[in-house]
Amino acid sequence: MSTTKTYEPSISRTEGRPLAGGEREYMIDVRTQDMEVNMGPQHPATHGVMRVLVRADGELITGAQPHLGYLHRCAEKIGESVEWLQYLPYTDRYDYLAAMNNNLGYSMAVEKLMGIEIPRRAMMLRTLCAELNRIGSHLIAIGTYGLDIGAFTPFLYMFREREWMMALFEKICGARLTYSYIRIGGVFNDAPPGWLSEVEAFCDTFEVKWREYYDLLIQNHIFVKRTADIGVITREMALDFGLTGPMLRGSAIDWDLRRDTPYELYDEICKDKAFEIPLASGEKGTLGDCWDRAWVRAMEMMESIKIVRWCLDKIEPGPVIGDIPKTLRIPPGEAYVGIENPRGELGHYVVSDGGKIAVRCRVRGPSFVNLAVLEELMPGALLADTIAIIGSTDIVVGETDR
Amino acid sequence: MGLFEKQFEDNVLTTNVDWLLNWCRLSSIWPMTFGLACCAIEMMAVGCAHHDIDRFGAGAFRASPRQADLMIVAGTVNFKMAERIKRLYDQMPSPKYAIAMGACATGGGPYYKYGYTVVKGVDRVVPVDVYIAGCPPRPEALLEGLMKLQEKIQASSVIRKPIHTV
Amino acid sequence: MLTFDPAIGFSSAVLAVQSAESGLKDGFGTNAIQDFLVGVKPEYVPAWAVPLTAIGIAIGIVLAIVSVLAMFSTWLERKVSGHIQCRFGPMRVGWHGWLQPLADGVKLLLKEDMIPLGADRTLYVIAPALVLASLLGAMAAFPLTETFYFANFGLGIFMILALTSTTTIGVVMAGWSSNSKWSLYGAMREAAQVVAYEIPLGISLLVPIMVAGSFNLIEVSQGQGGGYGILNWNIWPWVNPFMLPAFVLFFVAILAETKRAPFDLPEAESELVAGFMTEYSGIRWSFFFMEEYAAMFLYCVVGSFFFFGGFESPVTSLAESVGGTNSLLHQLGAASTIVLKGFAGVFLMMWLRWTLPRVRIDQVMTMGYKYLTPLALVCVLGAGLWEAFIAPHLWWRS
């Protein structure tokens, strides 16, 4: 069928794979029967329960097909079955690494339908929590990426800081992973006394520790060699597949929803030039390779720290939630809100008919879209590279399957 | 071991041997690297520095079910995954244990009502030894569940005749 | 449940007997056990029974040493990894978890013995035994002191290298017979990797061999004596400046030989589930990791013999000066020195393992063939030139 576009295959099988510095490694052209290997659903490197059916010629991958749905939890059906507010805890659970961002996206979509303003302190707390959660999510992304590559220890170091972050969230909302903190119309609880200074202490320590991760993992020569020149996503490919987030910026496409379609307080933050958007430059290999994506994530953590500091600087006392009725009746209409999740554009498309229950509650999961590029990246890679490529897409299976 | 298994009457010697063997088993419960959903993150947290499940001798997460003793079902099980879970459980050599971590694995959890693909409790697929409530449970709760499992192992009989015959 | 593989006993016995016998025939040193047995031998025991008994005892001791080594190493590994990662490691099983390996061992013995349905049963059963047995054979060539050893060969290091290489056959057998794709990948990787790294391993060892002028471990150690037990170690640049790079190459090569991170590709957990031992469970599986830890120790001991003075240390030289040569004190000093040096090497390997990511298979090959082998050759060339033209003129080398 000619409906799919074909790209120039990045590596032809007889020519061998290009290596850094112009070296070229040649595979001996002995053809044997291809082997089909099932990677997953239970496999240490598939980030949960994804299954990749890999066709391999020895160690060389000739084709790969991701199979999803091992964690399909009917989130959209539930969105059409429970009340508006009752759906909020479920938004925590599809992207469980960035629950704050999910809460934010869903709340913003509903608020857009309601057409309400939310108090400024609530916005501050929302931004702060979302950025903190972005740090936590990237910590896991890079940590598990290191784990996939074989470096066990950085993962534990990163979890140590994440644990601290989770303790902070626990203090403000009472849960470690599934926060349900950002509610429709604001946030549901003001920060407890002393919490903001604890966040500041976290930022101070994190900046020191970040350097360690950077030296220990991102700049490690073996890590660089394992990830550079692997899984190269070109600009055209990125746009064609609709990639977003660090995947896009890893291919040096300057796009960040926080800056380009500002929501919440990001307008002001951008005006203050409080943060910048790291763009990959292909420093260690080809532009758009796995290392670039990992690097973008690592740099984004520091940018998030800057935003958190901006919020801590500007935050003022005030109310944290608007006047919201107990049973929400949302005016009819439909709205799509895309926010910058740690993994890319998290879109919520909600349709209301004026009742207590949504008509449609679509979640555009960034990892679902980002994962589609896998089929394109795999052929030509080695078996070990498949892990590096899957890891660099930073998927959360809860979100791909929803 | 097959020769000696569950053959002997209760006496001082067999009781002590049983105690020792059970102690060895409970001191080295190796879980399988097998995370499903949100609870898997808390399961990872248990392995990490703050909680450190390795203190109990249970920190050697094995990727292969053949070398694992414990399956921590950490997350929602749906129909597509249920068959795989059954297979993984069958691949583990006995004695093997399963912990249902969190509400989803225990009884469908938040997806009980509208989750059309969700298995309402992993015990419909594999036998479960210990259930842990929470969504997701704190890492400490998982440690608590592990200790509960250790109690259960300590009470089991290895070379003695089982007390309760079913 | 509890199984005892006749294969393990048999093959290890054969190999160890052969090694020990050849050692005796060699007539190079006297066997401490045999000396002892001759001393206590009652009149009515025929003379030919003495060496046989000595061999039996030697096999028992080697087995015990290997299992104790493996147990201690697993404990050490878990503690080292724990503390590197800001956690404790085993704490609740005995004091600081020192009973942990015992619990693990008994539990593995008690596990169900599984053979997958599609597996080649014979090969599947033999493979772990062969892996462990070849290592037991190699262990026979490891002298604990200058006079206490099981077999003393003129070509001791060759014996060790040759026997440890045979583990590859066991690993490939394990991978093939398991009837699992992951196992097959692991086995093929192991075969490629070990073959690639035998070369730089052997070549880099040529440097100290050239300096010492011997293949015998004890002689190499004796050659580094004097200088307060530390100044004459081969590793120092004033002995031979090419020794340090040769040691680095040697260390990288033994990392690859023992399948340790960053070269743990045959069992790469995040890629191949558990590599060649994916399908193994219980006690059979434990043979593989016993082999791994014992091999680590053995290679590190070899490294300390050839680069770090062997038995020589300030402690040994002090003990020698206090108690005299071949006194019990001196023997104790020498034994503890070599064991400590071995474990220092093991510790370094663990430290590296918990620091570095894993390399890819083509990079392993590239590294072996393109980097280690040429550099090792350069080292050998340089060391040879140094030995031929410069070393004779150095007053401290005379």
Added chain:
Amino acid sequence: MNFQGIYDRIRSIQAPGVTGMDEPREPNPQDKKDKGRSGDPYVLVDPQRLPEFLECLRDDPSLKFELMADLTATDPSKEDGYLWINVQLLSLVRKHRLAVKCLLPKENAVMPSSVSVHRGAQWAERECSEMYGITFEGHPDPRNILLPEDWIGHPLRKDYEFPEEYHGISCK
């Protein structure tokens, strides 16, 4: 560019398949039943010409909707005879968004696939087709993506009935 500008441009380049547009409006104070409409404005497109429309918008130099953010469907109610196909477009260069909506009759839910225009639509269409029973003609890989292959029914349709059991595992 705001929505009006985009719509004018679409009109002026005569993008294929456009049938209309809808914008949010205030409720009519006279008519109590009319609650108005809030949210996003959207362009109505004929589903049979959606790929051409998307291609036109992608290639137009002043619109440049080169990234398809989302493609999904909606079943407004049991009684309604139409499914909606909702497409969210994004232009990275011009920094604007556009919501596109198609009305697809439920009886004959067949429409051409957009994979030839945006490859990102591939998985989204697979999801749509299993969840709503829409057939995308010309889709290169029309299998179920989230649900098992032998799943019966289209779960996100409003008239979907939950299964009693699946492969011997009870659902209740």
Added chain:
Amino acid sequence: MTAVTHYFKNVVDSVKTTLIGLGITGKYLLQKPITVQYPDERLPIPNRYRGIHYLEQEKCIDCLACARACPIDCIEMDAVRHGKELEWISFTLDYQKCMFCELCVYPCPKDCIHMGTEFAFVSYDRSEFVHDLLSYRGMARDAKVRMVEAEKKKKAKEEAKKAKEGAQAAVVAEAADDEGEEASSEDA
């Protein structure tokens, strides 16, 4: 970059970054671990922690607001009303379903259901997870007293009312008589 410099750069880079890495991990090797040894030491649980629920049963009025707010219907309550007092039969929370979202806490008009800091709830049997939040069944003693009193009061009130009504009736009758008398007198 020529192949030669590339070759040596690779060697130098790998040795350098390995040493840096060893330095970082070695630093932590010598530091004290940060592990909290759980059963012996415990991390402080913040006040807002969303753990196992507890109920201030005396305040509860069986209004079902929490049950309605629950997205998964895991709260079930049953009580018999005796006037204002409640005779409790059950108030169960199903932890096989509960997702600790705290949505049940806010709608409560009497502020009587809370989430505690208790988190460890493990069991060999999942039916134990249908957790009864009641601290007592039936009626509280003071509630009984109050009920009896209320009944007494009610009776007394009724009696009083009856008496009053009787008296009123009498008064009305008297008044009517008076009126009649008056009227008759007027008439007369």
